[in-house]
Amino acid sequence: MGGIGKTTLARKVYDDSYIRSRFDKQAWVTISQEYNERQMLLELVSSITGSKQETSDDELMEIVYRGLKGRRFLIVIDDIWSTKDWDQMQRTFPNDDNRSRILLTTRLKYVADYVSCPDFLPHSKSFLSLEDSWNLFTEKLFKKDHCPPLLEKTGKHIVKQCRGLPLSVVVVAGLLGKMDPTHDNWKMVEENLNSFFGTVSERCQSILSLSYNYLPQYLRACFLYVGSFPEDMEINVSKLIWLWISEQFVKARSNKSETHTENVVHLMNGKVLEAIDGQRRVIILSKYEEKYDYFPRHSSGIVRTFISMGLAFPKEMCSIISEFKLIKVLDALLIETDFSSVIPELVHLRYVAARIEEGLSLAKLRNLQTIILQSEGLEQPVDIWSMSEIRHVDIRSPLHISNPVEAEQPLCLLNNLQTLISDLETLHIENIDPMIISGDISLPNLKELRLTNSRIPWEVVNVLANLPNLEELYGDCAFFGTAWKVDEDVVFYKVKYLCLFTCTDLERWELAAGSDNFPMLERLILFQIPKLEEIPESIGEIMTLKSIQIVHCGSGVETSAKKIQEEQESLGNYELQLKITPYVC
Known part of the structure; x- marks a missing residue:
């Protein structure tokens, strides 16, 4: 079942320096219920070669096979749900009888039995004993310190309600860690847990819901937003925060005060977002139903956010998005379509990530805070100098930013940002000319x-x-x-x-x-x-x-x-x- 510690155990094995030293190549891929062969191959290629390569699935498979052929490798396949998926995957890995190892985790016994061999029988994770649950609880909550005697009795009752499921223990510890350690607070949590019924898995869902209910109101939207991403997808923290800011869930940092962004980062450093696998699945279904209800059959006027998750989209995608006149967030970088004619007309955009093939004017986009653009061969510079709200710029090679004085000149970025974009906090640039970095560079908020x-x-x-x-x-x-x-x-x-x-x-x-x-x-x-x-x-x-x-x-x-x-x-x-x-x- 989920949350019992399969991935945690596999991760400890995979990260062990002695074990890793025994293998020439190592890779970790997460499968989940919806098997995506291309995503799996891309992750393998990235781990094996150290680079990202966009090519056909057959060529990716050949790169993986050649990269592993003749080498001793360790591959972890996390959260596999189907014997059919395994049959498809194992063709990718050479069998050189050289003590290479493939470690799989699954919550389904028949899948574990199917992929096992006589020399390596499946290892079944069991529930924690009450003593082990208590030790995990106090380690997460108090680190090396002991639980205060006044709270110990109530704490053990709380841990008992977790029924030995590590995920439940960790989530409850994270919840209590955000509260003042008083008897009344702990008693309140205990009473909530006492009201939960059902199987261990159902109780875990209730505990996850409880942790959500204790979030401050402004963080609940941030939490639910994570549900729009596919299950087990690795989410870039910086990207997520910029999306939150663009959605106006949190405010960007100002010079004079620290605002909600720091609290969101604190939330992510805690355990709330670390253990939401089961909860996020429910949210995903809800969000996907909502998306497909409104897109593209219903009125385009209500669409405020469009995020591509690498799904297949029709060729007329640009014309569809161009109707979203009130859209604030457009994340379409994974769609291999030219958006250069669409972006300038979406005047309410706060966040844009897309591919362009022609020059574009951003003069109308007064609210734009995050801009991520990519092109295959366009050499015309991108003009960002009229955008007073810009915070995050990622202009990917061979694109470059225009010089506000001489637009036809090559990249003159850092010399000009010091006076024209003083609030820029994040900057990612490629193929920069070293000559543009001068001693009087001044980006006070970077x-x-x-x-x-x-x-x-x-x-x-x-x-x-x-x-x-x-x-x-x-x-x-x-x-x-x-x-x-x-x-x-x-x-x-x-x-x-x-x-x-x-x-x-x-x-x-x-x-x-x-x-x-x-x-x-x-x-x-x-x-x-x-x-x-x-x-x-x-x-x-x-x-x-x-x-x-x-x-x-x-x-x-x-x-x-x-x-x-x-x-x-x-x-x-x-x-x-x-x-x-x-x-x-």
Whole structure:
């Protein structure tokens, strides 16, 4: 049954560094009730090759087969519902008798029996004992502390009502974690649980509903919005928040105050959205019925949101959407259709993600906050300079943003945004010209910067320290050079997340000011930097550092990361998490 811990157990196996080191290739795919072969193949290709490839299903299958042929692999297939689905899937995987492993999870016994073999019988997860349920409950709620004696009796009654289902225990713990730990609050939850009847699964549904009922009113719409996404779909948190803001469920951050967005992020960091699988299925059916009732047979005037989930749409999709005159959110990036003639006429848009093949004017879109555009070959620049409400810009190569002074010039983005779009918070750009990053760059509200294929010299990277509110810096094939020396006067004051991907030339990384160069760093990710000799030892002295993740780097990086963790533990700091995926030649 759902929520008993199958995926959690599989994830612990899959993430174990020792187990992963025994295999050349690893991949995780989630199937769910509605099997989507193409989505499964895309996930496999992404995991095996490290890149996303849009091609035919047959070619994707061949890429997977060749990528695994002759290699020892570990594949996790999570939440499979049908023996027919397994019959289709197993054709993709070569059988070289080399101790490769395929691990499946399912809630259906006949499926488990069908895919099993005599040497590896299915493992059935059982319900937790009352003692184990209590331990899980207190671990989630109190971490390493003990439950206050005044609450223990009521707490054990609450846990007993969960009937040993881990999902119910986790959700109730998350619910109580949002309340003041008083006897009256716990007693109120206990009384609610006592009123629930039915099977363990039915009681779990009631517990999930209870957690929803305790949400603040303005967060309920955010929660229900998740139901519009397909079951088990990986939802990008940043995208979800921008959609919430565009729907006006929450307000964007202002210079003077922290608003609802932070509370939404806090909600997602809790357990409320972590365990809504069963609840979301119900919402999906309801939402899909609503969508198909109104689209496209009924009046187009009521449509406010259109989000493509990769379904097949008719060729006349553009003309249909053009009738949605009051639409605020258009997420059609997965539809391979030119929307350049439609977008300028939808004057109420707050969020747009679409493909274009011709130049377009955005002058009428005064409310636009998020813009994501993609084109195959259009070289005409996109003019965003008249949009005063813009917050998030993602213009994908080969598109570029026009220079407001000389529109025919190539990308001149960062030099001009300092005065024309001072409220921009998130920026994702590809193939940027390093010359446009100057020492007087000023984007006072920019919090997240993602650079791809920009080849910026490391000495120019230091200029990004001038962004006063930058919290997240991601670079994928973005920087080049053999040495990154961060001078003593270069301080990334608010950077919490530093993610460096595919820096194949980097050999040395020096922090002249030690931990003071990154005083607020919480998470460091280094991916595929094979020549880097070591991580600066002073990284471990950063008081805020919570985790280091090393993927496919050299032995020197792995050794220095382990040394940093050991030194911190010798000082009594056992909170620093280290995860290493070894480099495989």
